[in-house]
Structures are given as structure tokens and as C-alpha cells.
Amino acid sequence: MSNSTRTSPGKNTARSQTGAKRGRSAKQRISGWIEQHIDACADALQRVWTQPLNSMMSLMVVAIALLLPALVYVAGKNMAQFGGSLQNTHRISFYLQPGTSPEQAQALQALMTDHPLVDRVEFISSQQAAADFANWSGLGDVIDSFGDNPLPASLEAHPVDMATDTALQIRDAFASDTAIFQVVMDVAWIERLDSLMQLTDRMVLALILVLSLAVLFIIGNTVRTHIAGRDAEIRVMTLIGATRAFISRPFLYNGALQGLLGAALAWLLLLALLQLLAQPAQALLAFYGDEYVFTGLDLRASLFMLAGGLLLGWMGAALSLSRHLNKP
Amino acid sequence: MIRFDEVSKRYAGGHQALKQVSFELDQGAMVFLTGRSGAGKSTLLKLIMLTERPDQGQIVVGARNILRLSAQQIPLYRRRIGVVFQDHQLLFDRSVFDNVMLPLRIDAYDKHEAARRVRAALDKVGLLSKEKMNPITLSGGEQQRVGIARAVVNRPQILLADEPTGNLDPELAAEIMLLFEQFNQVGVSMLIASHDLSLITRLRHRILTLDQGSLINDEVHPSRRDSQSHGSGR
Numbered sequence: 001m002s003n004s005t006r007t008s009p010g011k012n013t014a015r016s017q018t019g020a021k022r023g024r025s026a027k028q029r030i031s032g033w034i035e036q037h038i039d040a041c042a043d044a045l046q047r048v049w050t051q052p053l054n055s056m057m058s059l060m061v062v063a064i065a066l067l068l069p070a071l072v073y074v075a076g077k078n079m080a081q082f083g084g085s086l087q088n089t090h091r092i093s094f095y096l097q098p099g100t101s102p103e104q105a106q107a108l109q110a111l112m113t114d115h116p117l118v119d120r121v122e123f124i125s126s127q128q129a130a131a132d133f134a135n136w137s138g139l140g141d142v143i144d145s146f147g148d149n150p151l152p153a154s155l156e157a158h159p160v161d162m163a164t165d166t167a168l169q170i171r172d173a174f175a176s177d178t179a180i181f182q183v184v185m186d187v188a189w190i191e192r193l194d195s196l197m198q199l200t201d202r203m204v205l206a207l208i209l210v211l212s213l214a215v216l217f218i219i220g221n222t223v224r225t226h227i228a229g230r231d232a233e234i235r236v237m238t239l240i241g242a243t244r245a246f247i248s249r250p251f252l253y254n255g256a257l258q259g260l261l262g263a264a265l266a267w268l269l270l271l272a273l274l275q276l277l278a279q280p281a282q283a284l285l286a287f288y289g290d291e292y293v294f295t296g297l298d299l300r301a302s303l304f305m306l307a308g309g310l311l312l313g314w315m316g317a318a319l320s321l322s323r324h325l326n327k328p
Numbered sequence: 329m330i331r332f333d334e335v336s337k338r339y340a341g342g343h344q345a346l347k348q349v350s351f352e353l354d355q356g357a358m359v360f361l362t363g364r365s366g367a368g369k370s371t372l373l374k375l376i377m378l379t380e381r382p383d384q385g386q387i388v389v390g391a392r393n394i395l396r397l398s399a400q401q402i403p404l405y406r407r408r409i410g411v412v413f414q415d416h417q418l419l420f421d422r423s424v425f426d427n428v429m430l431p432l433r434i435d436a437y438d439k440h441e442a443a444r445r446v447r448a449a450l451d452k453v454g455l456l457s458k459e460k461m462n463p464i465t466l467s468g469g470e471q472q473r474v475g476i477a478r479a480v481v482n483r484p485q486i487l488l489a490d491e492p493t494g495n496l497d498p499e500l501a502a503e504i505m506l507l508f509e510q511f512n513q514v515g516v517s518m519l520i521a522s523h524d525l526s527l528i529t530r531l532r533h534r535i536l537t538l539d540q541g542s543l544i545n546d547e548v549h550p551s552r553r554d555s556q557s558h559g560s561g562r
Contacts, residue, residue, distance in 0.1 A: 032436035039433065236417045239377065240478070241407035242434040243400075 036246070044253035047226060048261070055258070058222050062262025063269055065214045066309055069207035070270050074297055076200035078281070079193075081292050092171050094155045095182040104179055105153060112157050115173060117166050122156045129154065152181070212312055219258050219316030223251050227324045234325070247325065252317045259313020263306045270297055329355045329486060329517045330376065335385030337371055337541075345371040347541040348385070353519060358512040360528040361521040363538035369521040372538070373488050376519070377411060378402050390485065407435055410479030410516075414491035416471045418463040424450070424474050425459040431482040449477040453507060469500035473507070480511060487511060489520040493527065501527055 048055045094112075096105060105123060112121045124132070129151040133139070157174075159166045167185055175183045227234070234247055274296045285292040297305070330353040337346040346368045353359050361369050374380040375387060378394060387394050390408070397405055418427050428449055432442040450456045453473040458466065463474055472492060479487060489508065493501035505527060512518050522528050528535060537545035 028438045028441060029436060032438040032442075035439055036433065036436050232417075233419050233421075236419065237430065237434060238403075239379070239406065239411060239417070240431045240434060241403045241405070243403040246403075246434055 037249070040249040040253050043250040044257050047250075047254050048257060054222075058218055059258060059262045059265055061218050062215050062258065062309070062313075063265035065211040065218070066263050066266035066305060067269050067273075068211055069204050070266060070297060070301070070305055071273065072200060072207055073204045073301060074270070074274065074295075076197065076204060078285070078294060079200065080197060081285075092157045092159070092167055093184040094157065094174060094177075094180045095152045095184070096154060096179050097181045098152055100153065100179045105155065108174075108177065108179055109155055112155060112170075112174060115157075115170060117160055117170050119158045119160045121158070124154045124156060126151050126153045208308075212308070215259065215262070215309070215312045216316045216319065219255050219262075219313045220320040222258060223255050223317040223320040224324050226251060226254060227320065244325070248318075248321050251321055252314055255313040255315075255317025255320075256310050257313065259309040259311065259316070260306060261309075262313070263309025266309070267297070267302060267305060329353050329357065329390060330519065331386075331388040332372075333386040333388075335375065335382045335387060337368075337375065337380065337382045344541050346375075346382070346538075349538075349541075349543045350385075351536055351543060351546060353517060356512070356515050356517055357534065358509065358518040359520070359534045359536060360531075361519060361536045361538065362523055362525060362528065364523065366540075367538040368541045369523075369538055370490055371541075373411075373490050373519070373521055376486075376488060377406065377409065403434075407431065407482060408484055408486065410482065410484035410487040412472070412475050412479045412487065412489035412492045414494040416463075416475035418471055418474055418478075420462060420464045422462075423460050424455065424463055424466070427463055427474055428459075428477045428481050431478060435482060445481055445483075446477075449481040450474075452480070452510075453477045468495055469503065472496060472500075472504060476504070476507060480516070484516065486517045486519070489518070489522075491521055491523070493522060493524060498527070505531060 094108075096108075109121045109123055112118050126149050130149050133151065157170055159170055171183050171185055174180060237247055278294055278296070282294040285294055332349050332351050334348045334350055335346055336344070336348055338344050349368075349372065361372060363369055371380060375382055376389065376394075378397070381395065389405075394405060419430075425446055428446045429442055432445060437445070447456060447459070450459055453476055455466075455470060455473055455477065458470070463471055466474065472495075476492070479489075487508070492508075493504050496504065501524065508518055508520060509531070520528075534548045535545070536543060537547075
């Protein structure tokens, strides 16, 4: 361990004499620097602690501002499940007139398969349709009670691509065939869902932007009052050689801490809300099939929220410091 | 140690605080700066601290032209200068110990070394027994001594004092000056602004006299008779 002195260029002999007394080892310097940061953290924590009511109120506002986009995100994510599964069932169902012979149906299937926009065509007999329905809905008894199977046979055409236009062309090509009494296409409702999904995506983005700004200003304002309250201290510290970084540090840590605590609070609130919503939401989803499971906030989104809160708090404090800390 | 070359300072309002002031202060010197209120004493000290900048002239401190220091260098430069204020500028939200600790915290001293130095500085000003007290509970003289401990804890080469005895009775003022002389004897260069002529002439150090921003007198060991001609300074 060398006891090195800090000598800078331009020091005269008289100064380096006193300079020798100032000498500190590298280890002492580093531990001093770490202690500065620990001090700043402790100071930041203390500011939150000593004014619990004030802190709690501003944290609550931060939490609510972060909670809103998170809620919309969760709602959107659950809706996206439908989008995902419905895209695979993009198809046009041609229901055949009752009494259509199997030969007629096969001829029509061959004709459809030849269409350039059709990928493949499945024939679903009325028996199979009844079995599928019983399977899917659990209402097999109802079908049985009819005696005669009321469900028509159908041809399901799968287009070569997902474009609505393609589906419409296929529909128009065969809708007038005498063997067909109804064409059903999911296009409209798929489109509606698609645009709804896009809307939620945009809403999440817009909410994140607007409410991030709110968080920035809320924390910036809290930090501003801290700066004003410590005016004397800042002035004295500047006069005795504190750098701007040193003076700013506790405020930056305080802002980051407020952001992080606000995000953590938002996360807890979200957890409580989802707990409340989970059961009815799951019940609703169950109507659409077993594969739909209500999901909450995943780990990645949770971390994103916490990191976002921290970063916004830091930025809010930096913004406030740049505006309210007097130049040395 | 400190050299002023034709330094002038005019404030934004038009007030001419200093007019072409030149002087040199040697390493290890103890110099008083006197003059009426508004003569430019505080401005001169502020120029050395770089809280104000001159309009003209050069200021050299420790062989370095301080007017060329960058914004990043200024804090490091200030750490080498101790300052004692008339109103001591102590922080009442922390103990005497933590007040004196402040310059060392700023300079990133580790706690162990810092505590040792703080106690040494408090011992020197005779307040070691009061380290845990809040400075607001101390007397004016004691508060000023805490301010001095804070100014010397970092072992600066230069100590500036702006009316350090301005709020104190003559006896306490004399004590403070005695303390300054002790620091000077261990090699600290001193520049002390004071209008208390009866006190500073008794101490027989060099005296710079400012009048309306101009340096009108620079005497070493002035006699009693001279001091009476400036005696109306208060």
C-alpha cells in the first residue's frame, strides 16, 4: 500500500509540502468515493422517510399514473389471445342446401380447390358438424333431441393468404352456386378485432407517453421543493468546493427512489386489481374455449415498469436540478 | 501566494466595487484587509473565491491564473482555500461534528480518516466536547469557531475570512484573532477582511486599506498613530 500524494501539474514546492499532508492512498480515495454514494443514497432515503405523508401522497400519484398503462396493457394482452387463434381459422364456410348429394358436394369441392386463391377445401358432413358441435358446446343432447340432424353439410375453403380481399373474392366466386344456401365469413369480426388490437397497442403507447410525462413532472416538482428547502446547504457546499455532481447526487437518488417506489406501489395495486378481476375475466374467457387463460402482468413487463419508474424519477430530478440548481 | 494585477470589478448595477487593485501576498503571510463598508473588501474576497469575476486584470493564486480555470476545476480550486464567513454559514440541521465534516465529505475522505481530522480541527478551536451538539445551541463565538474548524479541516494553504469578528464582542474577537495567528504560525497564508481597526492594528500585521474600490494604503506593522487616522472606519 503506497501512500501516494496527489500532485497535479503546476504545483510549486511550497504547495507540495502541504500537499504531502493531504496525501491519501488509492484505497482510502475509493472507499471515500463509495461512502459519498452511500451517504447520498441514505440521504435520499431519509428524505422519503422523514416526510411520510407527503411522500406517500406523491408516490400514490406516481403509482396511479403508472398503473393505468399497465392495466390497459394487461387487457390488451388478454384480448390478443383471440387475435392469435382466430387468424388460424380465417376461412369461408359454404353451407350446402339440404339434400345436396355427396357427388355434387365433391364436384363443388374440386371446383373450389382449383380456384387460384384457394389453398385447400375441407368437406364437413352434417354428421361431422353435429359431432363437432356436441364436442365444442357440450350440448350434444340438444342435437339428439331433434331426432333428425338439423345441421347442414358444408365446405370450408381456406384462402392462400389472410387478406380480406382474397376471402371476399372466393366468396363472390361461389356464393351464387345453386347448391349453396349460405356463406359465412369471419372477416368483419376479425377486422374489428384487429383494429381494436391496434387501438389498444396505440392506447398503451399514448398512455405511457402522457403519464410518463406526468410522472416526470410530479417527481420533478417534489425534488424542486427539496432543492428549495436545502438552499443554504447547497450555497455553503458550493462555496467550499462541492462539485455540481456531488450536490446533485442525493436529489437524483431521491428522484430515482421515488420513481422506483411509485412503480412498486403501482405493481402491488395492479396485483390487487387483477386478483379482483381474475375470476370474472376467466369465466368470461371460458365461454370462448378452454385454451383461453386470463394472464396478469408477466415478469418482463413488471421489470419494465420498475425500471421505467426508476428512470423517470431520475430524469424528473435531473430536469428539476437543471432548472433550479444555481450555477456555481 | 495571491497576486492581484490591476483588478477592476464593476457590478451589473453600475457600482464600481474595485478600481485597478494590485497587491501581492506572500506564502505564509498574514494580511488584514480594511476599509469602510462598501469599500470593496467582500468583493475582493469573492474574486479570490471565484464567486465573482473581475472585468479587468489578472488574479494569480498559487502560481496559477485562476481566471482561466474551467467550471470543472473551480470546485477543486475552492477546496484548497478555507473560508470563514461573518455569519459563519453553519447548517443547523446537523451536529457540530457533521458541519466540520462537510468539506471532507465533499473531498471524498473515508469516514475513519475524516473523523480523525474533524476531531483534530475541533480540538484546535477548543470545541471537541461539543461535537455532538447542534450549532444553534452554541454561543456566537463558539459558532464562529465551528466555522473556523470547518475552514481549516481540509488543511488549506490559504484561509480567507470576511469580517470574522463582526458579530462578536471585543474579547471574543481577540480570541478568534489569536486562533488565526496560530494557524498562520503553522504556515497557512491568511487574508482577513475586518473594519475593526483598533483590533487589527494591535496585532501588528500588514494592512491593506481599501477606499471606494481603490487600494489607498499598504502598510507593514503600522503604528498606533496611523491607525487613528482611519479610526472612523466603523
